[in-house]
Amino acid sequence: MIESAKWEWEITSKTSWFVNLKELYFYKDLLLSQTRKDFLGAYQQTLLGPLWVLIQPLLTVGIFVVVFNNILGVKTDGYPPILFNLMGVTLWTLFSEVFTNTSRTFTQNAAVFSKVYFPRIIVALSALLLQFILFGIQLLLLGSVFAYYVITKQIIFHASSLPLALVAIVVTSGIAFGAGLIFSVLTAKYRDLTSLSQLLTKLLMFVTPVFFSLAVVPQKAVAYVMINPLSPMFELFRAAFSGDYHGSLSGIGFSVMFMVVIVTSGILLFNKMGDKLLDVL
């Protein structure tokens, strides 16, 4: 028997913590095609198509303005209520959509995963990419509303603080992605955690400065709001437009640290558990 010189690959019981970057690069076309598929697929045979991307935040903002500002009288920190809420809702939509869609990676794709192999993280990454695209469209809406208020001289535009928005976007989506990866593994194994994660996302919005600003939070409650690593980011996102940041610098540092930890642990857990999960899916 000729003993073959070199084997190119090996399949064993071992699973790895790390992403195989070479393999990931090999499947780059799949990443884009999955994003395209999800985008096109979502709007086939619909009346308004991708317009829903804009209708959803507009309706939410409309209701927030009526309930929180007109009825409950929540102060909007000197902003016009519509702009104030739109800023919060736009960033919150990014967070909740990235988290929800990433956390469904295994449960929604069980059928495909059990028939063909590719790095599973591709699906999560393509969900993230799609959400960035949708967020980009919503950002255009926010930009135009903002421009309207600047032009009508109701607010002042601070160009210098605008890059802060990028930090808020990256950290917020990072936290959502990392937490989503962890939940995708947990919900694949324990299905009842799906409802828990849905409930948590809903409740989390009320302890995140989405429709209120830290400036209106009573002094003794601020500490509780700031435990939430998302809070500094929502303040930062609004500050990017107005130049007024209500949180502390250490709050931002905490958020960034939190993001790094959760993204790293999310990716490690996802890779380590991903191959084993197919036995229980």
Added chain:
Amino acid sequence: MSETVIKAENISKLYQLGSIGSGSLRRDMQQWWHSHITNRDTETSESKDKIWALRHVNFELRQGEAFGIIGHNGAGKSTFLKILSRIIKPTEGRILGKGKISSLLEVGTGFHPELTGRENIFISGHMLGMSKREIVKKFDEIVDFSGVETFLDTPVKRYSSGMYVRLAFSVAAHLEPDILVVDEVLAVGDAEFQKKCLGKMNDATHQNGRTIIFVSHNLQAIGNLCSKAMWLKNGEVAANGHVKEVTTSYLQTLHTNSWSKKFEDINEAPGNDSIRVLSVDLIPQLAHHDAVFDIRTPMLVKFSFKTMIPITKMTVDLLLFNASGECVFDIPSNQLTIQEEFVNAECSIPGNFLNDGAYYFSLYFVEDTSKELFTYNECLSFEIADYREETNWYGKWWGSVRPNFPLTLTPATSLSAVIK
């Protein structure tokens, strides 16, 4: 001599039963608590819920070889393919390989029903590991092979199932891996297309030197395509070697034994206050000892029963149903007026009569032509294997019956010789 491209060493897969799918966090935590904290031995309770889906599977393939895997449902064929496709991990052992490996475990993996055929070619192609450039290059060839070019811009949910399968397989057929793993996908599609697919696979091994690993229930297709085969039985390798030897030994264990049911205790026997069935047997009349029970084999059906009360003008119908529950035939017995007695019954069914497939018998006991006494549903299930002399067609043979009536063609010289 070509080199070894894939080698499986001692592949085993342990599955946990019971808790799979229930996904209970509490149970897992309890188990963890017992094994890590209290150190209580949970082995005894665990071993009951665990099953080896595969045990010590070894094989080696050289470049250009076609390898067939056969076995009953649940023998571990799918588990094995999934390990080979890197979908699941083996519990023990390893597989070493060289070159690009692609799997085709399902037709149309990743297809999105709302999107057009064109979009889906790309989606499915990428999922199977093709790059954009590769797909663009082969796009026309893929469309041509599938024969659905007119519907390329129609959502695939509007395709007929045949068109869907053709398009899906065409994408997969244009993969160019060094090792191709194929599950029973040829069971779909129409005759012409099946022929095309098998032809494509044949070319792949014989002309392009690809290695193919092929799982199928269709022993004809395996026999024609593969040179080597492995037979899996309850997760273990029952035979591994030349395709002819493996398929023959597989067929023998499948079909030589007779199907038999016996009920010694009359009170436990199926039936009621009027009839108790005591035995049912199906005995294939094989020509010689190692012959295989297939469509050519005559069968003898025997059954016996006891009448518990005197019955006047009793008849028994022997009914044969196919797998889809359609009645193939209904044979009534002669009439008998009897006391409380034992009765033997026998019916012979000729060879070259039934088509291949799964069947079951039922017995229907009637008094005085219309009064039902007892029905014994599905008293005996069996399967008839296919047999074809020389053919290029491996799809399911049509029809409930498959008589060997001669159909002769004679060339004629003129129109008047044809229409008289």
